[in-house]
Amino acid sequence: MEITHHNKTLSLNSPVVMGILNVTPDSFSDGGQFQQQAHALEHAMQMLADGATILDVGGESTRPGAVDVTQQDEIDRVVPIIKAIRERSDCWISIDTSKAAVMRAAVEAGANIINDVRALREPGALEAAATLQVPVCIMHMQGQPRTMQSAPDYENITQEVAQFLSQRIDACIDAGIVRQNIILDPGYGFGKTLSHNYQLLAQLEAFHEFGLPILAGMSRKSMIYKMLDKTPQDILGGSIACATLAAAKGAQIIRVHDVKETADALKVVAMAVRENHELGE
Numbered sequence: 001m002e003i004t005h006h007n008k009t010l011s012l013n014s015p016v017v018m019g020i021l022n023v024t025p026d027s028f029s030d031g032g033q034f035q036q037q038a039h040a041l042e043h044a045m046q047m048l049a050d051g052a053t054i055l056d057v058g059g060e061s062t063r064p065g066a067v068d069v070t071q072q073d074e075i076d077r078v079v080p081i082i083k084a085i086r087e088r089s090d091c092w093i094s095i096d097t098s099k100a101a102v103m104r105a106a107v108e109a110g111a112n113i114i115n116d117v118r119a120l121r122e123p124g125a126l127e128a129a130a131t132l133q134v135p136v137c138i139m140h141m142q143g144q145p146r147t148m149q150s151a152p153d154y155e156n157i158t159q160e161v162a163q164f165l166s167q168r169i170d171a172c173i174d175a176g177i178v179r180q181n182i183i184l185d186p187g188y189g190f191g192k193t194l195s196h197n198y199q200l201l202a203q204l205e206a207f208h209e210f211g212l213p214i215l216a217g218m219s220r221k222s223m224i225y226k227m228l229d230k231t232p233q234d235i236l237g238g239s240i241a242c243a244t245l246a247a248a249k250g251a252q253i254i255r256v257h258d259v260k261e262t263a264d265a266l267k268v269v270a271m272a273v274r275e276n277h278e279l280g281e
């Protein structure tokens with residue numbers, strides 16, 4: 001399996017790490033714009049040195065209760081860092097946004113994947129993604145970021161998430177997005193209870209029915225720290241367990257904060273999977 005942008009291809013036959021790069025001001029509350037950009041660039045280069053294949057650059061906070069950012073604010077945050085990374089590396093850069101104008105500005109600056117937690121449902125987003133001809137990650141969310149955790153409710157979560165993704169795949173294809181460039185994400189933590197999140201992890205294999213790459217993002221999320229009764233900064237072991245389980249169940253892209261440790265864990269999983277294939281042949 002692979003995704004492509006122009007003549008660049010990313011092989012997903014073994015799992016890869018997507019490193020999280022937040023460029024929201026609340027991630028670096030001290031220092032001005034310049035210092036924040038310098039810190040973000042340093043963090044980006046460290047994640048690449050640690051084994052990240054993709055850097056996910058985000059300028060909007062989707063945490064429950066976060067304030068909305070204007071499209072110009074978001075562009076002003078992400079474009080300089082994308083340009084700076086692109087000057088130094090030919091890595092894959094994803095832009096974490098739901099706004100069409102941000103997608104266009106980010107791809108022009110050098111981003112080559114669109115990662116949209118709203119699955120291209122905002123005005124103009126589907127058309128922008130299709131025109132830009134970059135791979136897209138479409139994620140499931142129940143409700144809206146502000147209120148999604150108030151009362152998550154499903155009859156059969158895996159079935160409902162798959163049904164949503166199926167509809168969004170159809171919408172993407174109708175808009176002109178190449179099917180093989182659609183990455184699917186069950187959206188851990190987005191309108192889901194603790195049980196829902198673990199059901200989705202246990203049943204992750206179900207999403208292989210589409211024959212498309214799967215992205216899993218559980219790093220430091222409440223599904224781990226609530227269960228362990230710890231803080232997000234103190235759950236590396238739990239985050240690695242989630243990454244390992246997801247990769248063992250065939251997820252191709254793992255979105256994480258702790259790149260170095262996760263890259264090692266995924267290498268171990270990949271070797272076990274490879275040896276298992278060789279036993280079968």
Ligand code: 8Y4
Nearest residue numbers: 096115137139185187188217220221232
């Ligand atoms: C600490 C800081 C702990 C932030 C948790 C968080 C996903 C995603 C997010 C995901 C895809 C997050 C942008 C939430 N989660 N994109 N984005 N999949 N594709 N929270 O699961 O990381 S933001």
